[in-house]
Amino acid sequence: MPRGYLPPLRRAPVSRETSIQAETSSFGSSPLHKATAMLFQTKKGADVTFVLLSKKILAHKSLLIGRSSVFEAMFVGAMAYKDPRPIIRLNNFDATITEFETFLEYLYTDKIDINLKNMHSIFKLAHMYDISSLLKECTLIFKKHFQLSNIFEFASFSHLYQDTCSLFNDVLQFICENTSKVLNLPEFNKLNAAIIAEILKCDNLEASEENLFQIVSLFYMEVKGRLFLFVLLTKNLNVEKHKNHR
Known part of the structure; x- marks a missing residue:
């Protein structure tokens, strides 16, 4: 074998399962805002469940902690839930399922559809969970009306x-x-x-x-x-x- 000779590399066989996973997973190549939007849609890795009117709504604690001081208090520190995957029941809640999901989507994407029907509820949720950026969004919408x-x-x-x-x-x-x-x-x-x-x-x-x-x-x-x-x-x-x- 001549000095400096390098044998050709052999590629390991790729299973069909690995190939499909590579084709369907795009989190690694997505910009941050697209990746968080996909997390909201797919619920992959979700570790907290909200229950509103018997509907289970999944979310990610780390993302919620980064957006809200209220969620931070709920999931981090002495008063936090002990269960690593808590189930939070929203009893006597002043919002519909759609309104709460719309609110959560904003936390993931910074985008929201505020209209005359939901703007009061969205405002209350923003106030409840201390989301100042959303309060400003609501205020701008209110002023237009x-x-x-x-x-x-x-x-x-x-x-x-x-x-x-x-x-x-x-x-x-x-x-x-x-x-x-x-x-x-x-x-x-x-x-x-x-x-x-x-x-x-x-x-x-x-x-x-x-x-x-x-x-x-x-x-x-x-x-x-x-x-x-x-x-x-x-x-x-x-x-x-x-x-x-x-």
């Missing part, structure tokens, strides 16, 4: 989350820019005192003295009515307690 016919609904809803995102401030901005029209809506009289107080704090309130007087009067009547109701209820409770002690 602001109208005089629904602004008070948005006001009541967003007021609950004013410490979490900018949605309530955006609602106030819309109200301030349309003050005269807003005050003429019959629903204005149904706003609670806390929201009216926030409207009065606005620096750019486009309202006449008459409009401002109307707002202040409504605020006063709302507070007075609540105070009267509180006193009445307290008085009735004291009467009932007195009767029971006889």
Whole structure:
């Protein structure tokens, strides 16, 4: 055999099973966003199960931990589930199966279809699991749907989350820019005192003295009515307690 001679390499036989696996698996060659999307679709390697209305929804703990501080607390640390493959039952859950799956898909892909039907539920899920990027997405969608016919609904809803995102401030901005029209809506009289107080704090309130007087009067009547109701209820409770002690 001449010096430097290298024998030809022989390829090991490839089984049909190995060949099929190589053809069907594309995780290794996919960009990250495509790979995570495929994980969501295939559920390969899923290690947590959510149960909502008897439907089992599979997911991957590591990915959820990377997206949410709430999921991190659920799966890592002293308060985490002891089971390495936990089953989490979502009882009394304020979302449908489709809405929760849509929410999970966003965590995998950063893409989501938000519409008038699901936007309140998606917003609540984003708030519940501390997904700030999704809260911003929802806020942008909400702003596109602001109208005089629904602004008070948005006001009541967003007021609950004013410490979490900018949605309530955006609602106030819309109200301030349309003050005269807003005050003429019959629903204005149904706003609670806390929201009216926030409207009065606005620096750019486009309202006449008459409009401002109307707002202040409504605020006063709302507070007075609540105070009267509180006193009445307290008085009735004291009467009932007195009767029971006889």
